[in-house]
Amino acid sequence: MTDEKIKVNVFRYDPAVDQEPYYQTYNVPWEPGMSAMTALDYIYNHLDGTLAYYDHAGCDLGICSQCTGKINGKSGLFCQTAVKEEITLEPRKKERVLKDLITQRAESSK
């Protein structure tokens, strides 16, 4: 870990509480080879326990694809997108947000 910090702007929205979505900025220590998921984990573990992103069953290794979202406006997996400077993280579909970066599933595949 270096002393360097980067700004991570995260889309926040809890429809039960918030009138409208907003962006929250966190300062996260940068380390070589970190991903957007590394940054989210750092925020959750050290800065803000209320942040919601899919990880209760995530793989963090690019296999399950549950962490799909938008990184600086571009679709990708949070866990396999390298982070080198300030970034903005958003859900895959803002109109289907359940909370923050979590979107509702299409009708459950029962």
Next chain:
Amino acid sequence: MRNVKTIETDVLVIGGGGAGFRAAIEAREKECNVLMISKGPLARCGATPMAGADYTLDGKSMSKIEGLTGDPNDSAEKVFNDIVTQGCYLNNQKLVEQYIKRAPQCLKELMDWGLKVKLSDERMIFTTGTGMMNVLLRKAKSVGVDLLEDVAVLELLTHENSVVGALGLNVLTGEFIHFRCKAIVMATGGWHKAFWPNTGMRDLSGEGIAMAHRAGADIGNMEFITFCCNTFYAPPMWRGSIAPYIISLICGGRLTNNRGEDVLKGYDSFLVEKGTLTEWNKSFLSFVTAKQARDGKVFANGGLHYTRGDASWEMMELVASMVFPNWKYKALDLTEWGRMLQENEPVEVGHAVEFFEGGIVINDQFETAVAGLYAAGECALGTFGANRVFAAITEIFTQGADAGNNAGEYAHNRQSADLDLSALKELKEKALQPLTVSKGERPAELRKRVQRKSQRYLGPIRNRDELETFLDYLEDIKVSVLPKLSTTNDSRTYNKEWMDALELPNMIQLLESSVRSALMRTESRGVHYREDFPDTDNDNWLQEIIVKHDTATFQLNQRPLTITSMSPPTGVTPYLDFMKQMMEAHSDTGGKH
């Protein structure tokens, strides 16, 4: 309290990995309604999708399947000998026989259902974990298994020592679900989340074993924990990936410490050969790595440097082209590592928790001590004894199929019982507690602390002082921290802190039973090495350790082994000498197993 949905089924399968799917498919054959609950996304959670994945069976049976290799001189007897010696004789030999007998049938079924085999050797076929899950999902849907995803089961409900249902939680919405059923198959895998780093998905927190234990099932051999060697420790984006393990197993390579020393220098050459180029590498190399770490000879992340060394680049390229073509596996891009290997640049690797030999005590019908409760796969105790070399993937199918069949038969002619609504109310209130406690302990911080301590005190090398320190810590957590876990806000919608708070007591419960078992086993065997008892003691320790759950405490007892045809040796032998003897006892069939 909000209105809670009740879902009725005949057989409830808890766990959405390979064992759960296989059990659900088989139970459905018994004309039962079957519901399988997956904690994460369907077919993309649990350990199975993360597997390499190899499926092992006796080579002779394999050689009869069109398109597969298989050594025709291999036999069920040879495989039995190998699994039992690899397990250092602690295996339940009845379950080993079941594994060997059912493995060829289960593989043929999978291929009939559409599984593609990438390559095969003397007694192993290689495919992908995600490929297996896709086949299972398709099959489960086609036979009418009901499926639920993103649902965690919190507790089992029993009446007069029989299962009658369970309490679940929709992780996304935070709504409780009541399940009413006649039989349950537990297929929840291991408890990787109690350690960091690990090779498993983030959902594997061991609640299946823990809740079965609380419901009255025994658990056993909890001290045996396999660490995969040579997993990436850095960079963060690759951490936990087993890619270097796969390449080093097939091609070799070089491991050096922070002083530039070859860490395998000084070990017996036979031990090094079998302990690097067969799947004994997990126990042997993880032991070596842990020793380096304890001697302070590791790099910044606690690992060693892995380089290509004298291994051939052409061979590595060839293996990579088959296992992860173009140095990519799904979205994991290892192109840069390919370049580093070619140019002999180091990556930091080390041991990460991978497999739990112990688990829920079952008999050879996959029944537990609770009527109607079955267990299959990694969450169950028995097949692999003190050390697993043969594939765990095979076991999820052989055990899943038979456990599902037996649970279906059990449920078929039975009436379901009424749910005890007052007991459910109590359980829900308890589950909601972290949302209402204010100014308590942060669940995320506790999880990180526990994970670090597990890695340090319950790794491949243990001793009494450290285990006792860890036990004191866990007891303190249980009494003074768990009741005070609290979330920042009381939102029930995807509240990660709430999930952490619900998972942590299960992990603490399993860690405590594991540490107590490791303390009790005053010898070294398989993946359990005690610095203060460095010998394998076949005169006193050819015993299982069974943990019973009393309301407030655990009772540990020894249980005699289940032996069918292979008598264990006697005498006391230094750990690595006994490991070498077990390697030497291997049959003449080649390959990695």
